[in-house]
Amino acid sequence: xxxxxxxxPAIRVQAPVVPEPKEGASAAAQHELKMxxxxxxxxxxxxxxxxxxxxxxxxxxxxALIGPSGCGKSTFLRCLDRMNDVIDGCxxxxxxxxDGEDIYAPRVDPVQLRARVGMVFQKPNPFPKSIFENVAYxxxxxGLCKTKAEYAEIVEKSLTRAGLWDEVKDRxxxxxxxxxxxxxxxxxxxxxxxVNPEVLLMDEPCSALDPIATAKIETLMDELRxxxxxxxxxxxxxxxxxxxxxTAFFHLGKLVEVDGTSKIFTNPTDVRTQDYVTGRFG
Amino acid sequence: xxxxxxxxxxATDSWGSDQARRRxxxxxxxxxxxxxxxxxxIALAVGLLGVLITSLIRTGYPAFIQTKVELPIYIDxxxxxPQDPGSGKYRALVREAVDKAVPGIPDDxxxxxxxxxxxxxAYIVRDYVVIHPDVIGKTxxxxxxxxxxxxxxxxxxxPKEMDALNWTQVRWFERLKNRGLVVEHxxxxxxxxxxxxxxxxxxxxPPPSGDFAVLAQSSLKAYLPRIIDxxxxxxxxxxAPEAIGARxxxxxxxxxxxxxxxxxxxxxxxxxxxxxxxxVLNSRFSExxxxxxxxxxxxxxxxxxxxxxxxxxxxxxxxxxxxxAGAITGSFYALLVCFLLSFPIGIAAAVYLEEFxxxxxxxxxxxVNINNLAAVPSVVFGLLGLAVFLGFxxxxxxxxxxxxxxxxLMTLPTIxxxxxxxxxxxxxxxxxxxxxxxxxxxxxxxxxxxxxxLPGILTxxxxxxxxxxxxxxxxxxxxxxxxxxxxxxxxxxxxATSLPTQxxxxxxxxxxxxxxxxxxxxxxxxxxxxxxxxxxITLRQMFQRKW
Numbered sequence: 158x159x160x161x162x163x164x165x166p167a168i169r170v171q172a173p174v175v176p177e178p179k180e181g182a183s184a185a186a187q188h189e190l191k192m193x194x195x196x197x198x199x200x201x202x203x204x205x206x207x208x209x210x211x212x213x214x215x216x217x218x219x220x221a222l223i224g225p226s227g228c229g230k231s232t233f234l235r236c237l238d239r240m241n242d243v244i245d246g247c248x249x250x251x252x253x254x255x256d257g258e259d260i261y262a263p264r265v266d267p268v269q270l271r272a273r274v275g276m277v278f279q280k281p282n283p284f285p286k287s288i289f290e291n292v293a294y295x296x297x298x299x300g301l302c303k304t305k306a307e308y309a310e311i312v313e314k315s316l317t318r319a320g321l322w323d324e325v326k327d328r329x330x331x332x333x334x335x336x337x338x339x340x341x342x343x344x345x346x347x348x349x350x351x352v353n354p355e356v357l358l359m360d361e362p363c364s365a366l367d368p369i370a371t372a373k374i375e376t377l378m379d380e381l382r383x384x385x386x387x388x389x390x391x392x393x394x395x396x397x398x399x400x401x402x403x404t405a406f407f408h409l410g411k412l413v414e415v416d417g418t419s420k421i422f423t424n425p426t427d428v429r430t431q432d433y434v435t436g437r438f439g
Numbered sequence: 440x441x442x443x444x445x446x447x448x449x450a451t452d453s454w455g456s457d458q459a460r461r462r463x464x465x466x467x468x469x470x471x472x473x474x475x476x477x478x479x480x481i482a483l484a485v486g487l488l489g490v491l492i493t494s495l496i497r498t499g500y501p502a503f504i505q506t507k508v509e510l511p512i513y514i515d516x517x518x519x520x521p522q523d524p525g526s527g528k529y530r531a532l533v534r535e536a537v538d539k540a541v542p543g544i545p546d547d548x549x550x551x552x553x554x555x556x557x558x559x560x561a562y563i564v565r566d567y568v569v570i571h572p573d574v575i576g577k578t579x580x581x582x583x584x585x586x587x588x589x590x591x592x593x594x595x596x597x598p599k600e601m602d603a604l605n606w607t608q609v610r611w612f613e614r615l616k617n618r619g620l621v622v623e624h625x626x627x628x629x630x631x632x633x634x635x636x637x638x639x640x641x642x643x644x645p646p647p648s649g650d651f652a653v654l655a656q657s658s659l660k661a662y663l664p665r666i667i668d669x670x671x672x673x674x675x676x677x678x679a680p681e682a683i684g685a686r687x688x689x690x691x692x693x694x695x696x697x698x699x700x701x702x703x704x705x706x707x708x709x710x711x712x713x714x715x716x717x718x719v720l721n722s723r724f725s726e727x728x729x730x731x732x733x734x735x736x737x738x739x740x741x742x743x744x745x746x747x748x749x750x751x752x753x754x755x756x757x758x759x760x761x762x763x764a765g766a767i768t769g770s771f772y773a774l775l776v777c778f779l780l781s782f783p784i785g786i787a788a789a790v791y792l793e794e795f796x797x798x799x800x801x802x803x804x805x806x807v808n809i810n811n812l813a814a815v816p817s818v819v820f821g822l823l824g825l826a827v828f829l830g831f832x833x834x835x836x837x838x839x840x841x842x843x844x845x846x847x848l849m850t851l852p853t854i855x856x857x858x859x860x861x862x863x864x865x866x867x868x869x870x871x872x873x874x875x876x877x878x879x880x881x882x883x884x885x886x887x888x889x890x891x892x893l894p895g896i897l898t899x900x901x902x903x904x905x906x907x908x909x910x911x912x913x914x915x916x917x918x919x920x921x922x923x924x925x926x927x928x929x930x931x932x933x934x935a936t937s938l939p940t941q942x943x944x945x946x947x948x949x950x951x952x953x954x955x956x957x958x959x960x961x962x963x964x965x966x967x968x969x970x971x972x973x974x975x976i977t978l979r980q981m982f983q984r985k986w
Contacts, residue, residue, distance in 0.1 A: 240874060245798060272877035282868035284887060294886075295876040348876055 188215035191386035192237060192356060197251035199232060199241070206232050210251075210412045212405055214356070219378060219387040221401035221418065223394060225433065228407040230390045234358050237388065238274035239267040255356065272299055275349035279361040281341030283333030283348070288325050291333040291344055292316060295352040311351055319347035320377050339370025346377065350385075357381065359389040363396065375400050394434055398422050406430045495965075499958030505746040505759060506593040507582040508556065508735055512536040514568060516576045524568045524575065529561035533583075540740060541731040552731045557584040559760045582742060584759040587952040588723040589732055593741060597951055599724065603707040603717040611663055611671065612711055620662070621712050624701040628712040630675070634658040634683065635697045643694055647687035651680035655702060676703040749959060753926050754941065758952025761945070763960055765923035769839055769935030770908060770967075773919070776843025776931060777850055777907050782900055784847075785854030786889075792855070793862045794884060813852035820848045821913030829917060837918040837934035845913045850903040857899020861892035894979040901975035905968050911939040920944055938964045 192214040199207035207229050214220045214237075222230035232241070239260060241247045253260050260270055272295070283291050292312040295301075302308045312329070316322040321343045325336070333344050342362055349357060359378070363371040378387055378400050391397050397404050398418060405415040406427070414427045425431045453459070512532055519527030534553055538544060544552050557563070560583050567581055568574060584590070591597045604612075615621060615630060622631050634654065641649035656672050663671065679702040686693060686700055703709075707717035720726065735741055752762025788809075796802045824845035828834045834841050865888045873883040889896075914920065920940035929935055936944075938960065945957045 238875070240871065243870075243874065268877050268879045270877075271875060276871075276875035278868060278871055278875070280868055282866075282872040284869065284872060285891065294873075294878075298876070298878050298882055298886075345872070348872075352876060 188217050190214075191216040191256065192388075193254045194233070194236070195252040195254075197233070197236060197249065197253060199229075199236065199250070200246075200248045201244070202246040206410050207236075208411045210407075212412055212415055214386055214388055215403070216355075216386045217382055217384070218402040219382050219389060219400050221397035221404045222388065222390045222407060223392075223397050223404060223433070224407035224413075226392075229410040230405075230407045231360050233407070234360055234388060234390050237356070237358055238271050238276055240271075240276065242267055272352045273354055274356040274358060275352065275354035276358045277342070277345050277349050277360065277362045280365050281338055281345055283336070283341050283344050285332060285334050287330050288316075288333050288336070288344060289329040292347050292351050295348060299352055301352065315347040315351040316344075318350055318381065319343045320373060320380075321347055337370075339366050339373060342366060342370065342374060343377065346374070346381075350381065354385070356386045356388065359387065361390050361392060364392060371396070394422070406433060408433070492965075495958045495962055498955055499962050500955070501591070501594045501596050502749060502952075502955040502959035503746050504594065504743045505748065506585045506590040507742045507744060508540075508585055509580050509582050509740050509742055510536050510540060510556075511578050511580045512564060513539075513578045514564075514575045519568060519575050521572060521575050524572050525565065527565065527568070529565045529568075533560045533564060537731075540738065541734050544727075544731070548727050551725060552728060555585055555589050555728055555732050555735070557586050557759045558757050559584070559755065582744070584748075585732075585741075587758045587950050588721075589728075590759050591951045592724070592732075593736075593743065596955065597721065597723075599721060599729065600718040601721050603719040604711065607668070608670065608674075609711065611666065612674065612708055615662060616712070618662075621704075622701070624703070627676075627703040628709040629701040629703045630659070631699060631701055632658050632662065633697055634700045636683070636687065636694050638695045641683070641687060641694055643687060643691040645688065645691075647684050647691070649684075649687075651683040654683055655680045658700075659702075673705055674708050676705045676709075679703055679705075749956070750963075753923050754936065755924060758948070758950045758956055761953070761956060763938065763941060763963055764926045765929065766936050766938045766941035766960070767963075768926050768929050769842075769919065769923065770937040770939075772839035772929070772931045772935065773842035773846060773914070773937055774904055774908060776840055777846040778900070778904060780844060781847035781850040781854050781903065785851050785900070786858055786896060788851075789855045789858035789862060790884060790889070793859045794880070794888075809852050809855050812848075813856060816912075817849055817910050818912035818916065820845050821916030823848065824913060824917050835932050835934075837921045837936075838932050839919070839935045839937075840931045841917050842914050842919040842935070842937065843931070845917060846907040846910060849910065849913070850900075850907050853903035853906065854896075854900050857902070858892070858896045861895025861899065862888060864895060865891045890982075894982040897978045897982070898975045901971050901978070905971045908967060908971070909939055909964065911943055914940050915943065938967070 190213055194210055194212045197207055197210040198205065210229075210233055212220075212233075222234065224230050235241045236249055236253060237260075241249060249261060255270070255273065259265070260274075284294065286294070289308075289312055292315050293302075293308045296308065296311050302311060313322060313326075316325065321340060324340060325331075325344075333341065336344060342365075346357075346362075363374050366374065375396065378389070381387060389397075389401065401418045403415065404418045404421040406413045406421065406425075406429070408429055414421065414425060414430045416426070421430060422434050425434060431437075510533075513535065515532060515535075518531055519529070533556065534549060537553055537556065538549065541552065553560075563583050564581060567579070585593070588597070592599060612621075620631050622629055624631070635658070637654065640654055641647065641651070655675055659671065659675060660666070682700050682702050686698065704712060707719075710717040720729075748760065748762045750762060750767070751764050752760060753765035755761040792802065792806065792809075796805075824841060828841045828844055829836055834844075869887050869891065870883055873887045878886065914937050919935060919937055920943065921934035921936050922944075923929065923934070923936050942957055942960045942964065945953045945960060
């Protein structure tokens with residue numbers, strides 16, 4: 158049943174994603190700088206996980222972080238909304254700026270920061286509450302709405318942007334955990350964008366999904382990037398090639414190379430990048 | 440390469456070889472054995488539980504019914520002042536009523552016959568009249584509990600008659616009988632014993648005199664050496680020593696010789712010699728009372744209704760009037776205090792330790808200590824409560840407040856440990872999701888983690904409470920085993936008792952009625968535990984959410 162429902166639009170969405178030519182590094186640079194990391198070092202206790210990472214992320218574009226497992230790309234991503242703060246013994250050094258403002262400055266409240274920098278996780282993790290409540294939760298805790306109608310509006314808008322509205326509009330009271338995996342992940346995206354974040358971090362958002370659901374998410378990302386800065390961690394190089402404008406290759410905690418996606422995949426500077434994207438290791 | 444070949448099975452050792460087949464058989468046998476051990480263990484546990492419950496029900500069920508007399512009582516206005524019904528001569532009223540129901544009792548026996556009824560009979564009537572003052576001057580029919588021995592008799596728990604001889608006494612007799620010493624002599628069952636007529640004790644007379652009784656006893660003892668029980672002497676009839684006197688009178692020459700003398704047996708042993716079992720009336724009854732009791736039964740005045748008083752009466756010295764209301768109220772107050780203290784404190788402690796506390800030596804120490812506290816014997820907590828709550832803070836003794844505080848000391852570790860386990864079991868993805876949309880730590884806890892952990896927390900709490908409900912030792916130490924004859928003045932600061940301590944003190948009481956009441960109280964306690972566990976399961980299922 159579920160597979161059928163998803164299968165039909167999946168055929169449609171395939172077309173725009175795959176053949177779209179990627180813009181070069183210069184094209185990405187047209188966009189405004191949104192986030193910038195400078196000399197970021199990170200330790201888990203005694204063990205250093207990131208070494209002098211410098212990376213710029215631009216508005217209205219998708220930056221993909223690739224690299225073998227354990228290379229620090231997820232760790233870096235979690236620095237961007239200070240999710241590492243909750244991990245015991247994690248220490249971050251360096252400078253990460255959102256719109257030129259240091260997000261690790263003492264006066265920055267991580268809770269408010271996370272409202273501006275949303276996050277979607279590897280495994281779909283809707284709250285065990287109704288679909289409506291899942292999406293309305295963010296606005297509720299930030300006090301964005303006052304009346305029920307405003308909540309309803311924001312829920313509809315977010316679900317529509319996440320491409321889920323048509324599928325769930327008749328069952329908003331049902332539990333979010335009752336949806337299929339792909340729907341759950343789109344629900345999580347709707348939840349993340351319901352508070353109007355400026356940056357959306359996605360940590361392998363499709364690794365638990367089948368190809369059809371993956372295609373839907375990818376289309377969605379393409380749609381969302383018009384108004385957002387998206388940073389995605391992915392293990393699928395095809396996915397990075399399909400959805401991102403810029404790609405950063407991480408290896409052993411170091412940022413090896415960052416450039417326009419087409420450049421990384423066709424003509425990388427570093428031999429390690431070349432080995433990785435051609436599948437020689439990793 | 441050659442090493443590897445030596446280690447691995449030879450190519451010829453295929454799956455079909457004998458060795459391989461034996462290995463498979465052995466593996467299956469081991470699997471079956473493991474399963475059998477489990478089944479045996481479960482069967483054993485269920486069997487023992489069954490035995491426990493069966494024995495409790497068997498001893499406890501008589502306590503759930505109570506023998507009562509439907510006694511018509513004339514509330515004589517001359518004896519009860521309508522202005523002050525509380526202080527009438529109710530004892531006299533009851534005695535008159537018994538007199539009317541069982542007419543023709545001689546005056547000197549009236550007191551004794553009155554003992555068929557509960558000693559509380561006058562108070563039962565008084566309490567009724569105080570509530571219904573309009574019955575003064577009328578005749579009312581009030582079911583009045585009969586006293587414990589007659590209650591037990593009517594329910595068939597104890598017999599009217601008991602064996603007169605115990606089994607050792609019967610065995611002595613068997614030994615004599617097997618030696619052919621029990622004979623019929625002069626129409627009486629007698630013992631044929633050799634007696635050395637010791638000149639030191641016996642003088643020829645006439646009339647012959649001497650310590651015949653000692654002589655008779657010592658010659659009987661000679662047949663049953665090494666028995667020091669003095670009740671052996673009761674085997675001979677009271678007139679038995681006279682047989683010696685009669686022989687000496689007949690033939691004084693036997694002094695200084697050993698002769699055969701026939702001693703008549705005492706009535707109980709004579710009955711035994713006839714092949715019957717000698718019986719005596721149970722010492723708790725008297726013939727007159729039994730006659731009156733049978734008369735009441737014939738008149739159809741005896742009833743055995745369900746014993747609601749077991750639940751609605753407080754404790755009493757008289758088993759027929761004793762109930763559990765005081766114990767249930769006391770347990771309820773103590774558990775209430777225990778819950779109000781340990782639930783919030785336990786959850787707060789667990790949340791802090793699990794979510795906020797830094798991991799260092801100090802928190803490690805706290806954690807180890809909490810785990811150790813769960814294993815501390817409850818009597819130690821009782822001593823602590825006695826020393827600190829009563830001794831240092833001077834809180835009232837025997838009060839449910841202190842009982843609840845002591846119980847909460849015991850329950851806290853359980854609640855903290857289960858709460859922490861429940862918090863740990865909430866998947867980290869839910870926390871991340873909440874943090875990711877910008878929830879604060881407090882919001883993550885209150886909106887997501889605690890609600891998801893709630894079923895586990897509630898289960899742990901109720902199990903802790905159930906444990907506290909059954910706890911006896913700490914309550915005994917702080918004196919929460921007071922004698923509470925009325926629930927009217929109970930409060931968390933008043934002396935009280937609790938279910939387990941009530942069971943303890945009933946189990947200590949000598950009256951027969953308390954034996955079945957003890958079992959019944961245990962059943963009631965188990966009933967409450969079952970109810971609490973059902974609540975725990977229901978709550979868990981109600982709040983359980985899938986993710």
